[in-house]
Amino acid sequence: xxxxxxxxxxxxxxxxxxxxxxxxxxxxxxxxxxxxxxxxxxxxxxxxxxxxxxxxxxxxxxxxxxxxxxxxxxxxxxxxxxxxxxxxxxxxxxxxxxxxxxxxxxxxxxxxxxxxxxxxxxxxxxxxxxxxxxxxxxxxxxxxxxxxxxxxxxxxxxxxxxxxxxxxxxxxxxxxxxxxxxxxxxxxxxxxxxxxxxxxxxxxxxxxxxxxxxxxxxxxxxxxxxxxxxxxxxxxxx
Amino acid sequence: xxxxxxxxxxxxxxxxxxxxxxxxxxxxxxxxxxxxxxxxxxxxxxxxxxxxxxxxxxxxxxxxxxxxxxxxxxxxxxxxxxxxxxxxxxxxxxxxxxxxxxxxxxxxxxxxxxxxxxxxxxxxxxxxxxxxxxxxxxxxxxxxxxxxxxxxxxxxxxxxxxxxxxxxxxxxxxxxxxxxxxxxxxxxxxxxxxxxxxxxxxxxxxxxxxxxxxxxxxxxxxxxxxxxxxxxxxxxxxxxxxxxxxxxxxxxxxxxxxxxxxxxxxxxxxxxxxxxxxxxxxxxxxxxxxxxxxxxxxxxxxxxxxxxxxxxxxxxxxxxxxxxxxxxxxxxxxxxxxxxxxxxxxxxxxxxxxxxxxxxxxxxxxxxxxxxxxxxxxxxxxxxxxxxxxxxxxxxxxxxxxxxxxxxxxxxxxxxxxxxxxxxxxxxxxxxxxxxxxxxxxxxxxxxxxxxxxxxxxxxxxxxxxxxxxxxxxxxxxxxxxxxxxxxxxxxxxxxxxxxxxxxxxxxxxxxxxxxxxxxxxxxxxxxxxxxxxxxxxxxxxxxxxxxxxxxxxxxxxxxxxxxxxxxxxxxxxxxxxxxxxxxxxxxxxxxxxxxxxxxxxxxxxxxxxxxxxxxxxxxxxxxxxxxxxxxxxxxxxxxxxxxxxxxxxxxxxxxxxxxxxxxxxxxxxxxxxxxxxxxxxxxxxxxxxxxxxxxxxxxxxxxxxxxxxxxxxxxxxxxxxxxxxxxxxxxxxxxxxxxxxxxxxx
Numbered sequence: 001x002x003x004x005x006x007x008x009x010x011x012x013x014x015x016x017x018x019x020x021x022x023x024x025x026x027x028x029x030x031x032x033x034x035x036x037x038x039x040x041x042x043x044x045x046x047x048x049x050x051x052x053x054x055x056x057x058x059x060x061x062x063x064x065x066x067x068x069x070x071x072x073x074x075x076x077x078x079x080x081x082x083x084x085x086x087x088x089x090x091x092x093x094x095x096x097x098x099x100x101x102x103x104x105x106x107x108x109x110x111x112x113x114x115x116x117x118x119x120x121x122x123x124x125x126x127x128x129x130x131x132x133x134x135x136x137x138x139x140x141x142x143x144x145x146x147x148x149x150x151x152x153x154x155x156x157x158x159x160x161x162x163x164x165x166x167x168x169x170x171x172x173x174x175x176x177x178x179x180x181x182x183x184x185x186x187x188x189x190x191x192x193x194x195x196x197x198x199x200x201x202x203x204x205x206x207x208x209x210x211x212x213x214x215x216x217x218x219x220x221x222x223x224x225x226x227x228x229x230x231x232x233x234x235x236x237x238x
Numbered sequence: 239x240x241x242x243x244x245x246x247x248x249x250x251x252x253x254x255x256x257x258x259x260x261x262x263x264x265x266x267x268x269x270x271x272x273x274x275x276x277x278x279x280x281x282x283x284x285x286x287x288x289x290x291x292x293x294x295x296x297x298x299x300x301x302x303x304x305x306x307x308x309x310x311x312x313x314x315x316x317x318x319x320x321x322x323x324x325x326x327x328x329x330x331x332x333x334x335x336x337x338x339x340x341x342x343x344x345x346x347x348x349x350x351x352x353x354x355x356x357x358x359x360x361x362x363x364x365x366x367x368x369x370x371x372x373x374x375x376x377x378x379x380x381x382x383x384x385x386x387x388x389x390x391x392x393x394x395x396x397x398x399x400x401x402x403x404x405x406x407x408x409x410x411x412x413x414x415x416x417x418x419x420x421x422x423x424x425x426x427x428x429x430x431x432x433x434x435x436x437x438x439x440x441x442x443x444x445x446x447x448x449x450x451x452x453x454x455x456x457x458x459x460x461x462x463x464x465x466x467x468x469x470x471x472x473x474x475x476x477x478x479x480x481x482x483x484x485x486x487x488x489x490x491x492x493x494x495x496x497x498x499x500x501x502x503x504x505x506x507x508x509x510x511x512x513x514x515x516x517x518x519x520x521x522x523x524x525x526x527x528x529x530x531x532x533x534x535x536x537x538x539x540x541x542x543x544x545x546x547x548x549x550x551x552x553x554x555x556x557x558x559x560x561x562x563x564x565x566x567x568x569x570x571x572x573x574x575x576x577x578x579x580x581x582x583x584x585x586x587x588x589x590x591x592x593x594x595x596x597x598x599x600x601x602x603x604x605x606x607x608x609x610x611x612x613x614x615x616x617x618x619x620x621x622x623x624x625x626x627x628x629x630x631x632x633x634x635x636x637x638x639x640x641x642x643x644x645x646x647x648x649x650x651x652x653x654x655x656x657x658x659x660x661x662x663x664x665x666x667x668x669x670x671x672x673x674x675x676x677x678x679x680x681x682x683x684x685x686x687x688x689x690x691x692x693x694x695x696x697x698x699x700x701x702x703x704x705x706x707x708x709x710x711x712x713x714x715x716x717x718x719x720x721x722x723x724x725x726x727x728x729x730x731x732x733x734x735x736x737x738x739x740x741x742x743x744x745x746x747x748x749x750x751x752x753x754x755x756x757x758x759x760x761x762x763x764x765x766x767x768x769x770x771x772x773x774x775x776x777x778x779x780x781x782x783x784x785x786x787x788x789x790x791x792x793x794x795x796x797x798x799x800x801x802x803x804x805x806x807x808x809x810x811x812x813x814x815x816x817x818x819x820x821x822x823x824x825x826x827x828x829x830x831x832x833x834x835x836x837x838x839x840x841x842x843x844x845x846x847x848x849x850x851x852x853x854x855x856x857x858x859x860x861x862x863x864x865x866x867x868x869x870x871x872x873x874x875x876x877x878x879x880x881x882x883x884x885x886x887x888x889x890x891x892x893x894x895x896x897x898x899x900x901x902x903x904x905x906x907x908x909x910x911x912x913x914x915x916x917x918x919x920x921x922x923x924x925x926x927x928x929x930x931x932x933x934x935x936x937x938x939x940x941x942x943x944x945x946x947x948x949x950x951x952x953x954x955x956x957x958x959x960x961x962x963x964x965x966x967x968x969x970x971x972x973x974x975x976x977x978x979x980x981x982x983x984x985x
Contacts, residue, residue: 009489009492009580010403011405012404013674016676019676019692054489109395110395110669112667112668112669112670112672112673114894141402203673206676208676211690212673212676212679
């Protein structure tokens with residue numbers, strides 16, 4: 001399978017994703033420049049973390065107008081896998097590929113630390129290698145990660161089981177103290193109704209090796225690899 | 239953009255007032271006239287004032303800085319360039335430097351600190367290195383001073399706001415509070431980058447006829463005379479200086495970083511330099527000086543973002559996120575294409591000339607014509623009078639017999655852990671991205687940060703240290719201790735030092751007592767560096783850190799970089815397993831002068847700082863390093879502020895998992911407070927399996943380091959028999975919540 005990692009102006013974690021996929025999982029990865037149209041055969045497109053366009057307006061608000069995003073929307077509509085991490089999650093929300101919005105952390109401060117998230121659903125290409133209820137220890141680093149959705153949207157998220165990861169404590173319980181940014185319903189990541197677009201605030205790419213403090217992040221990427229193997233090569237874009 | 243024409247810009251006359259307001263002494267002005275063989279015009283006066291400012295010229299410090307050892311087998315570039323460079327093998331080099339941004343940060347904490355980070359990042363990537371780790375060293379006034387929470391929150395948010403956005407992890411640093419910094423905080427920012435050895439770039443304007451290309455953000459009026467401001471003491475007037483503080487744009491910096499590194503892969507570039515302090519003027523003049531050439535600037539081409547800017551303003555602006563390149567003739571379009579891709583301006587604004595003159599034209603008219611050397615190598619150099627003040631004797635006088643030992647030493651330990659100088663700094667670190675670039679092996683909070691070097695088995699350790707109180711009590715010893723502690727912190731993670739960068743923060747050099755402190759600190763640092771074999775490869779000096787005539791504590795901050803041949807072997811400070819044996823390497827003495835204990839419990843900053851025997855220091859560090867090489871240590875932690883008591887507590891509570899207790903019984907016979915909280919140097923607490931004890935003993939004996947087994951890890955209490963017996967959970971809760979709580983209380 002083949003991964004594409006988009007480089008927006010102000011992306012910071014594209015190299016981390018690239019190195020994690022290439023060095024830890026021996027994957028084929030290409031960088032994709034935001035000014036180019038989306039061309040070529042890819043199984044999964046990653047929108048990495050960072051501060052696209054400086055996030056001066058609203059996180060992700062500018063990047064969704066980058067030329068490549070037209071192709072990303074079409075790719076997603078055709079069922080292609082799209083993974084948004086941190087700023088990538090914010091961009092996907094702004095682009096309307098994912099429901100809800102990410103607002104200033106409740107503390108009003110940027111927060112960088114390791115958190116636990118619980119896998120809530122495993123019938124998606126991003127979580128299928130995990131077990132329901134499994135805990136992953138992942139780094140977060142963001143100033144605007146407080147997830148919000150209006151009550152109707154939230155109800156739909158529940159009904160369709162679109163909440164894939166929640167912030168929990170070391171014992172797997174959702175508590176206010178375990179929620180680092182005040183997210184609604186402790187939501188750390190959601191997918192779309194088609195379950196082929198996933199956005200999360202934590203950074204799985206920075207938890208891919210023991211020497212960096214753990215490899216729980218690999219669970220997300222190896223889920224995608226497993227799903228793609230099952231569904232056959234390059235199922236989504238030809 | 240409405241531009242002025244030469245006719246609209248008559249040079250204002252140069253009068254005695256303008257000369258004085260540019261900070262020149264009569265003698266300095268006479269020298270300018272002598273060099274030019276005529277009176278300077280107003281613009282030239284401005285150019286001289288920034289280039290001869292203390293900040294740019296090092297005129298008061300130069301004679302002293304020459305004492306520092308700057309050479310070493312692995313040093314590729316010592317002081318004098320944008321940053322120092324050290325070879326780390328594998329065809330790679332590290333490029334690093336620390337710089338101060340004290341004055342702007344006090345006036346406008348967020349932007350001052352942010353642009354401090356921006357400036358140091360540019361110093362690193364201008365040399366062809368990708369920045370991969372930052373540190374910062376901060377000093378604030380007393381935590382209950384009304385301005386401290388505002389200044390601290392602003393500075394931390396500014397450092398995070400800039401560094402996070404550019405995608406460079408902040409992996410460590412230090413934070414210290416003392417009344418001495420109430421009206422003059424210190425913000426020293428350090429960045430390290432990594433480069434291929436054969437693709438290093440320097441700030442040299444070579445090749446007559448080669449174009450000078452301006453890249454990055456447009457020029458505005460911000461920061462005009464920033465370099466001059468950094469060369470003056472504070473007064474109540476300083477608040478009015480807020481508009482001279484530059485505003486940072488980390489997004490543009492990120493684009494500039496990526497564009498420059500992309501350009502450096504090709505074959506277009508001859509030289510490159512950041513437009514930092516004194517902006518276009520210093521970058522152009524310094525590059526010409528290093529290249530042995532001249533430069534000619536056409537100011538009419540400088541990209542502007544404000545109307546009606548004069549040549550004076552363009553030359554002196556310190557607008558951020560700008561660089562000056564010297565490209566190969568004929569490659570201009572190639573350069574422009576790279577910057578266009580990143581949506582940045584790239585404009586030819588001049589060329590390299592043979593005449594060794596710094597010339598600037600505006601609307602066809604020559605507005606500046608000064609020999610390059612007059613602005614650089616021939617700038618004034620002073621040997622300022624230096625004298626030990628009489629009051630120093632009184633400062634050093636401390637009669638321990640008059641210091642009452644607290645009845646409850648456990649309560650004293652709790653108060654020390656609650657001191658913001660000792661307490662956990664997590665409130666600060668969690669506002670910095672320390673994961674990005676996925677290299678961080680040991681995150682902020684340990685003795686030194688550790689990052690791995692991708693594609694190799696190696697790692698780098700980074701630390702920054704400097705105790706202003708020690709230097710105030712004895713600047714010579716304080717200078718040694720700053721270097722020794724930094725090296726010891728590296729040893730605790732298993733790294734051998736390869737070089738250091740420093741910021742020397744002092745009061746006014748025009749005061750003999752301050753110059754005495756300065757020269758003593760530099761001599762101390764020199765002796766420390768020589769004994770421990772660490773070259774100084776870069777750094778800066780910040781004078782005039784005083785307000786209304788009161789200087790800060792003399793504060794050198796030492797950022798040291800170490801190499802780990804195998805990063806997987808690194809060690810962390812906290813205890814790992816119950817049953818491990820606790821060993822103290824080094825020797826304790828009855829020393830309380832200058833200690834955090836004396837300050838917190840008795841309200842005193844007096845006495846002489848702990849003495850240091852550099853041979854013992856080396857023996858202790860080498861023992862620790864060799865034991866880590868052999869893989870027998872489970873933890874290693876340096877003893878510093880708060881002595882053995884605090885260090886033991888930190889070993890118990892600073893780990894990421896549940897705290898672990900320990901039971902120890904140090905043998906030294908001395909008063910209890912000195913035994914627990916004395917800050918004797920050259921000491922490291924290590925823990926290891928009992929079966930490895932003999933191997934450690936052999937190593938220590940061979941190195942000549944004293945060692946004593948003091949106890950065992952285990953239980954839920956820290957017991958220092960017979961003085962202290964406290965639950966580690968309680969210690970952890972005090973230590974980890976103190977900073978946040980005290981900031982809240984102070985508001």
